[in-house]
Amino acid sequence: MFDYLIIGSGFAGSVIAERIANKLNKKILIIEKRNHIGGNCYDFKDESGIIVHKYGPHLFHTDYKDVWDYLSNFTEWEIYHHKVLAFIDGKKVPIPFNFNTLHKIFPSELAKRLENKLLENYQYNSKVPILELKKSSDKDLKFLADYIYEKIFANYTAKQWGMKPEEIDSEVTARVPVFIGKDDRYFNDKYQGVPKYGYTKLFEKMLNNKNIKIMLNTDFREVIKVDLDSKKIYFFNQEFKGKLIFTGMIDEFFDYKFGRLPYRSLDLQFNVIEKEYFQEAAVVNYPNNYDFTRITEFKHIHLTNTEKTIILKEYPKAYNPETDIPYYPIFTKENQESYSKYKDLANNFGNVIFLGRLAEYRYYDMDDVVKKALEVFEEKVR
Structure with a gap:
């Protein structure tokens, strides 16, 4: 057959x-x-009309025009530029770590000096892996690298992967760079968006x-x-x-x-909150202080006119073949x-x-x- x-x-x-x-x-x-x-991209509308990504947030971004054009045969797009905040020392600051983050965390004189040092050593609008920045011989850049490593990278990585950053392949660690510029977007790809009616509708049409x-x-x-x-x-x-x-x-x-x-897996905990919005951005990362790694609020991704909201907390865990989904090799x-x-x-x-x-x-x-x-x-x- x-x-x-x-x-x-x-x-x-x-x-x-x-x-x-x-x-x-x-x-x-x-x-x-x-x-x-739809695999892990499966989503659904809850009773209040909010599109929920069942297996965690999926934000589409690409520099491949052929891929964007191909998927456009099966969906209209809502242009969406993903922005992420991180809860650091009591403040919510933009990540990847960039010049805006510098000025939110450090005194202005120190922030300006660090910004100038970064511009002297790296190309504007480039991305520098944190483990590369840690190799710098400049004492100011070394200070910055150690701060970012300790406050943003090390503990988050330990929670996410159950090991130290140095034990993970560079293909993974390079995904969390320092951005040499003021672009607060999490991705810098040419094409960014989410399927207008959700991923499941895209798969159904496909x-x-x-x-x-x-x-x-x-x-x-x-x-x-x-x-x-x-x-x-x-x-x-x-x-x-x-x-x-x-x-x-x-x-x-x-x-x-x-x-x-x-593999690594996730314990995903969804909550309905009886208020219009819970947080300032679609995703807020919690590198330290908490067992979960991030909170996603889906109304920021798919705008919905409703008086309640839905959030997702992600708790990374070791993969149990009997009960868990294998999320990450x-x-x-x-x-x-x-x-x-x-x-x-x-x-x-x-x-x-x-x-x-x-x-x-x-x-x-x-x-x-x-x-x-x-x-x-x-x-x-x-």
């Missing part, structure tokens, strides 16, 4: 399903473990094709068997001759042959070596494509995974 089986309906699975259905006119079955499509069937509430292992010896795939006990596109955890696909790959040298064993094994399966954050054991922004899915379609499917 089906030419392609796709495991997972997040951006990776949905984009490649849409391309196969519309460009190749082939039949696809998407197998989804949850009771909804997957609305007679060639695409969707099986929800189904663990792929209930209907698919992987024979590691013969490299064959069985679907409902029949050998599947088509192509399988897998976007789940690569270690799970291979039945944890080399052990489980580590943990980037260490040891974990990458474990993943490479699975990747070598995956290369022997000619009719299986491993695509996405969990299948490739790496952190993807939304635009990056859309870009990768479009590329994989052109290079390995079409």
